[in-house]
Amino acid sequence: MSDRVQGEPMDMDRHDFELDELIERIKSNDNRLVALQVPEGLKMQALDMMDAIEEETSAKIILAADPCYGACDLVHDKMQRMGVELVAHMGHSQMNIDSGMPTQFINVTYEGDPAIDPVLPILAQHHAIAEQRLADAQSEQSVGTEEAHERFLDAVGRVTPLTGTKLGLVGSIQHLHLIFEYKERLEEAGFEVEVPVGGARLTFPGQVLGCNYSGDQDDIGHYLFLGSGDFHPIGLVLHTGKPLAMLDPYSGDAEEMSFERIERILRQRFGLIMACDKAQSFGILIGEKPGQMRRTLALRMKKMLEKHGKKGYLLALEHIGPELIDFYPVDAFVNTACPRIAIDDSVRYAKPLITPFELEVALGEKQWETGYQFDEIP
Numbered sequence: 001m002s003d004r005v006q007g008e009p010m011d012m013d014r015h016d017f018e019l020d021e022l023i024e025r026i027k028s029n030d031n032r033l034v035a036l037q038v039p040e041g042l043k044m045q046a047l048d049m050m051d052a053i054e055e056e057t058s059a060k061i062i063l064a065a066d067p068c069y070g071a072c073d074l075v076h077d078k079m080q081r082m083g084v085e086l087v088a089h090m091g092h093s094q095m096n097i098d099s100g101m102p103t104q105f106i107n108v109t110y111e112g113d114p115a116i117d118p119v120l121p122i123l124a125q126h127h128a129i130a131e132q133r134l135a136d137a138q139s140e141q142s143v144g145t146e147e148a149h150e151r152f153l154d155a156v157g158r159v160t161p162l163t164g165t166k167l168g169l170v171g172s173i174q175h176l177h178l179i180f181e182y183k184e185r186l187e188e189a190g191f192e193v194e195v196p197v198g199g200a201r202l203t204f205p206g207q208v209l210g211c212n213y214s215g216d217q218d219d220i221g222h223y224l225f226l227g228s229g230d231f232h233p234i235g236l237v238l239h240t241g242k243p244l245a246m247l248d249p250y251s252g253d254a255e256e257m258s259f260e261r262i263e264r265i266l267r268q269r270f271g272l273i274m275a276c277d278k279a280q281s282f283g284i285l286i287g288e289k290p291g292q293m294r295r296t297l298a299l300r301m302k303k304m305l306e307k308h309g310k311k312g313y314l315l316a317l318e319h320i321g322p323e324l325i326d327f328y329p330v331d332a333f334v335n336t337a338c339p340r341i342a343i344d345d346s347v348r349y350a351k352p353l354i355t356p357f358e359l360e361v362a363l364g365e366k367q368w369e370t371g372y373q374f375d376e377i378p
């Protein structure tokens, strides 16, 4: 389960849902109406959870059944108008937003702890890459545009200001309770390991979100991601440009986020920027979800478009999908809601859908050659 890609049913026997605290809170508050919000991968089990809570308390539970991909998407005032007194939000951690509703976050942890042996050869290779890049960074003076362009593709991202070659250990939320145990195992295997601590949007050491990799440090030369799927790995490599290995606690498999994969994504992004070259009018998407709403950024994009003699129309939506925007008579869209909508889903849209950084490149305000800037929500 990631903060956004949670469509697959989960192996329920090995997951722990910490409902006790919620039940205690409902009892001590004497809450009568509680909204339960669960990630997509847990929706099949939601009715059992509702039964369990209703049996233990005198509250009635309403399932907030809209899609939910992260704590950015907390149930807010709509449920208040329904009389809901408390929101129980499962499987994501609290972030730096206020939904205006009392909210209890419910941890979900997975007990599987795969052996590190399969991932060690990949980590050794990546450590060697990091050492080479550090040596290059220390020896070089200034870089010409052409060379920067070459290196950009070569280094999967940008010329990062590396100061070390530590292994950064991160994971998705249901595996973070194991992170320091893994740190020890990896140190015993000879790696210098850092569990990065990010900014206010993140709660736990080693935590990453699809829109936030703020724990990255200059002395981290490569990464190990403890989790499944490529959602976080893609974002982390796009954000840092650093090699990344993955260890899947569900299958025990190890693999790396390949250079080819990232290069393909970057080429696709560049193609979309080029497709915006002649665009005169843009829809600027603003997310209405509490943790996705970037009004100031959207207004800045509109102003920038006007400066370049182009039109920007501000469009606010709770959910964003092709069927909701494709029909507007604009040439392209720039997305200020969940950053991953543009990165991961743009092929689903009939018109180019780009990030704010990509619009800046399209308008000549920023340079593609000096490095791709991942769209992060701080």
Ligand code: SF4
Residues within 6 Å of the ligand: 003, 004, 069, 070, 071, 072, 073, 209, 210, 211, 212, 291, 292, 337, 338, 339, 340, 377
């Ligand atoms: S805004 Fe961030 S936390 Fe929310 S769904 Fe997108 S990637 Fe996940």
